[in-house]
Amino acid sequence: MTGDILTLNAGSSSLKFAIFEAEQPDARPRISGKISGIGGAPVFSAKDAAGIALTSTQLARLSPASSHEELIALLLDWVERHLGGRSLTMVGHRVVHGGRHFSQPVRLDDNVLRQLDELVPLAPLHQPHNLAAIRAVAKWLPDLPQIACFDTGFHRTQDPLATLFALPRALSDEGVIRYGFHGLSYDYIASVLPDHIGAKAEGRVIVAHLGNGASMCAMQNRRSVATSMGFTALDGLMMGRRCGALDPGVVLYLLQSKGMDATQIEALLYQQSGLLGVSGISNDMRVLEDSDAQSARDAIDLYVYRAASTLAGLVPAIGGLDALVFTAGIGENSAHVRRAICDRLQWLGIGVDEAANDANEIRISSADCAIDVLVLPTDEEAVIAAACRTLMEP
Structure with missing residues (x-):
């Protein structure tokens, strides 16, 4: 070949x-x-x-x-x-x-x-x-x-229970279920985890893919058990321009009381919300971290709060936590966001080495922390190339 x-x-x-x-x-x-x-x-x-x-x-x-x-x-x-x-x-x-x-x-x-x-x-x-x-x-x-x-393929290993919404069964049967996304990124992280934490890679791991689009995946045996995104890539974490998890009553309010149509609501939720919407400044975390505006600090604080809350909510799906991995643009590059998320999760036993975190090292967990905290670059292209090689084989 x-x-x-x-x-x-x-x-x-x-x-x-x-x-x-x-x-x-x-x-x-x-x-x-x-x-x-x-x-x-x-x-x-x-x-x-x-x-x-x-x-x-x-x-x-x-x-x-x-x-x-x-x-x-x-x-x-x-x-x-x-x-x-x-x-x-x-x-x-x-x-x-x-x-x-x-x-x-x-x-x-x-x-x-x-x-x-x-x-x-x-x-x-x-x-x-x-x-x-x-x-x-x-x-x-x-x-x-x-x-x-x-991107949805990696999450097909989940138990059917994890994919259901509490909607009439007929809708679920039609495909209105939780699919999950960023699967190529999670696939790559799962493939390299043993190189960094050995047999622990088969344990209880949460990967935080934090970028302009953001999600988390709880894994066991390096397979998806639960994830934060659902039917669309709009659900879950607060993102650069997307709102993430939202009370569906807000959508009804926008339709019924604000007179917005579906196109306007789609633009609001996908393009005008998230870090950009809360800050009124930018969807770029680097710009917000450099800003002195209170609205920029509010956007970062909300992003961190939502991320920590979502991570904690995924722990029951895998019965504990052995390792946490940060990846993607914000996860790989923002020491402040990583530290702030981990600080909110100290009760889980997560501890961060400040110097290692500031230096963007691969292992940023403190020496006395039983939970490994890693920063790993993702490589979706390598996963695609590997799939091509497999499908080329006679």
């Missing part, structure tokens, strides 16, 4: 990519990069395996009006010229929602795409862009195999 695997993670404002050697399962990507600022001022960046920046005058002049299809055409042309004589053998995509039908990575065809289109209302921020990227690759490289890897 020779050639290269291209992984794509298409969002509304960014397109992340990586190129892996198909025959080197444990290797880091040969090239990785992204197009950010889509819809505004797009910027292309890429680096090789040694971390050396790679530039492109063509991609550097991207237009604010460029569609995902146009951007992928430019990216595929750039990738082809940087393969060094090798060829692409497969493209793997992150697809946020797989619904009830897709729990494992799958080869893409028209029938699969039709089923994934039906899930767009459950992930309106992500699914349309995921599928647009798939269709763009199919247009420009129609003979290249593509696969989808689902």
Whole structure:
């Protein structure tokens, strides 16, 4: 099996990519990069395996009006010229929602795409862009195999009880259940946990994926037992722009008393809430931590309070806690947020070494803490590449 695997993670404002050697399962990507600022001022960046920046005058002049299809055409042309004589053998995509039908990575065809289109209302921020990227690759490289890897798939190991809402059974039977998300991230963390805590990795672990989108997953035997997100990626933790868990009566109030329609409410809950809504300043934790505004402090404090409360609420699902892992943008980079969350959970036996935490070390738990507290970078692209290799095998 020779050639290269291209992984794509298409969002509304960014397109992340990586190129892996198909025959080197444990290797880091040969090239990785992204197009950010889509819809505004797009910027292309890429680096090789040694971390050396790679530039492109063509991609550097991207237009604010460029569609995902146009951007992928430019990216595929750039990738082809940087393969060094090798060829692409497969493209793997992150697809946020797989619904009830897709729990494992799958080869893409028209029938699969039709089923994934039906899930767009459950992930309106992500699914349309995921599928647009798939269709763009199919247009420009129609003979290249593509696969989808689902953020919901990792959570299909949960007991059915953990997936139910207290709604009429007919709705549950139709698929109105808790799916959970960020599964590719949790899959990667589960795969590397033994390298850091040995046999404890099979124990009771909670992983906090804290980024612009945020969730938590309680694991046992490195399998999902419970998670904070539910039917959509709107539930659970407070996020950058999303409100997280919300009394459904608020939605009824907005409809009945404020005269808002479904489109307005969707924009409010997905785009105008969370850190941005509470602070009135930004959805970027770095900006808020640098701000002296009381509203910024309120937003951070609420984010921490909600995170600590959610984490504590997941503990009963696994009967205790042996390890806590922070990952994703905020989890990996904000020492303040990690410390503040752990401070609220001292009653669980969690203790943090201040110096290790401030230095963003891998192990930040204090020496006398029985619960391991780790900071681990996630790598969704590596999970996608591994799935591609598996589906390539005869």
